Amino acid sequence: MPLHFLSLAGGRITNRIPATRRPILGAIAIAASALAMSAPSTAQTSEALPGNSVESLLEYARARNPEFASMRHEADAANERAASAGALPDPKLRIELQDITKMNEQGPTLSPSRVGKTRYQLMQDLPWFGKRGLQREIAQWEAEGAKGRASGSWAELSTRIKAGYAQLYYVQHSETLTREILDLMVRIEKIAQVRYAGGLTAQSDAIRAQVEQTDMRNELIALENERRMTEARLNMLLSRPANAPLAPPERLRPLPPPVRLDYAALEDRVRGRNPQLYADDAKLRAAEKNRELSYKNRYPDFTVGIAPMQSGGSVKEWELMVEFNIPIQQSTRRAQEHEAEAMLAAARARKEATANQVLSELSENLSGLDAARRTETTISSSLLPQAELTYKSALASYENGKVEFATLLDAQRQIRQAKQNQIKAQAEAQARLAEIERILGEEL
Template identity: 40%
Template sequence: MTSSLMRKGSRPLRLPLLIAALAFSGAAAHAEDEPGSLPRSFPVATPAVAALPAAPTLGADIAGLLEQARASNPGFAAQRAETAAARERTDSAGALPDPNFQVELMDFTNQMRGGGTTLVPGRVGETRYRVIQALPGWGKRDLQTRSAAAKAEQAAAGLDAAWLDLALTIKQAWLRYYAADREAALARESLALLGGLEEATLARYRQGLVPQQAVLRAQREITTQRIAQVGIGQRRRGAAAALNGILARSPDAPLAAPAEPAALPSALDLPALIARARAANPAITADERGIDAARLERERTFADRYPDYSVGVTNNRARGENQTWDVMFEVMIPLQQSARRAREREATQMLAAADARREATASRLAGELGSAWSTFTSAQETRRLIRGTLLPQAQATRDASRAAFETGRVDFDAVLEAERQLVDTRTSLLQAEIEARTALFEIEKLVGETP
């Protein structure tokens, strides 16, 4: 054994190192194997590992939420069903009314024929079977069909307007979710910075360079930041619960972390936006279809000046005699002219109201567009100033104050104030972004941009 561990003209191998290496390899093998398991040199059947649940993707962007809401939101489903019902009324609006069937028993006491009283057809003096069909006046059925079609189109435009309202609600809820998530990230970064500042303060305190109040101040700031994180977490959970409620999901259903949204446009043209709103906003479209329906209703009311008709066929069956046939023609006499004129004046006023309602909607949209455009423009200018000027200044001030603090040229309060200013600046930048995106979402709804 000595010859195996020795080489000619060389020093002996260091046995302690060899033994330590063997012991380390054995310990590593033991650490890899669970207690009671077979050695790794033997094949062991590995149990199948259950697949981890896939991470949720819903909530990362607005598009997925809108697609989910279109299929699952119960309020929009009710609006969609009402619109479908309005379309179905178009087919029945111009249909003829159902005919009437009459059975008339003549001389049911049988006094003329010397029999007993009876109500059995064929055993009375004479039985008459009559079918009567009412016929509206010329053109009335067509006006009713066209009016129902206009109301169906109005309901369809109302459905589009309802979808824009729902989409805006989802966008605003997601934006609150996004803001809370970004606030949480800023809070974590700020807490990490304060933790580093606390360590530096403790090190200087141990060296007798700063008083104990500086350490306590840093710890108090860290606690304050942690309390703020609790509030941010609550807002994030509340925003997620609101989103789940809109999607008809459980309030605690998991949502993916919000991704970074698309870049904001640098500027918007207000006159072009107003023109787009007048041309494409479904609220104006619904008012225009309402004008069409009111105009057709007025025409139908004026058509009531002309009479309606009825035709009938009668089969006469006298007991013991041959049956005979009669034809009946009936005309409604438009005699109540005062009531008819009142209905005509009502229809005319309803048409004027529908036209005024469209102008009021257009004016309202122009005002709301101007307000949203002003908010967007102001928020974009604020973002530009903060990002281009204020944020670099705050970062430079923070870095300079920390460097000066390490060399003892400034006190702890100056460093803490610089940190707080940087956090406030980043928060202001996030708030300006949220304000700009909120205004942009409002503008998209007003111009009728269907997501």
């Protein structure tokens, strides 16, 4: 039995609902309204996903990437080691029970008041002057090196995310462009069919248009596969499931003005802030302090102690002691000193090699960014408008029978290639910018 009936009365549609059904319908309407209000919209769901901007991806990765988290924890651990380095070792307490039988006058006992004598010896190891300070400085520089490696880990991770986002932007917009060109080819095919029906052109024109469409559909399949692989790589960097959805990329970051990309100015910033150079410099400082410590090992370490002697129930004697090692194994110490010198030389060479490498990469990426920027400008201001004019002219001429279909296809391919190169140049500039920021260790 239907819940309500519709009838026409006086040209109007009236709703005839039985009185017994009205409360039921009211409850259904209220429930449907509540569900509609509580259900999240598609727009809200997509906004909650990372991926619409590179900043959202970086924020997500900073909080969740396990590799970066492990480097942060290692830096924290090294910092805690530096806080305890150079501290004195724990003192030692020795208790000696002497003559536990009192010259065989009693059975063996462990009571200090009943043995012959009880000796309480408290000892403290004391390294040579300056050793503790050097150990503390070595640990502090090692902690700074761990901090530099953690910063380098984030710089590498953020660069991969930025480059992946730029690649995803390129693939996404290439898909959109290919679909637009595919729709354009459908219209061109219709024009060719109309001309063929009128006896104005050969059937091969329509067939060639269909072949072009098939090629574009195959290209869409390849682009879709590339997009999925790029999304999987980004999800891996974000510590998300490989097939987790990402919001479509909406925009690229603005490029810094050319005046901020001066090599001489950036070189000074690289030398002062590059994470690799910072870690290598910390390792160099630690090697210098370790060399100083190796020379300090020529001098002895000490142990001092005090020992009260208990006889019966009271302490009647006190002893003082001092102990030190005799550094007579000079060949061993000379080998340790030579090792420290070699490690210091290696640290200097490593820092110099790192500086040469990062400055070379800086120059290379600055050149690549400038080339990508100029390419995109040339395409936008010159090549793309020319290709569009050429296509419009070729289309009009083909409709009037003044040019062949091959000319129209060439014009269509030129405009398509120009737009693809424009998107590619934009993505290339973003990848170069990400590499420059990795080298700098900070955002531009």
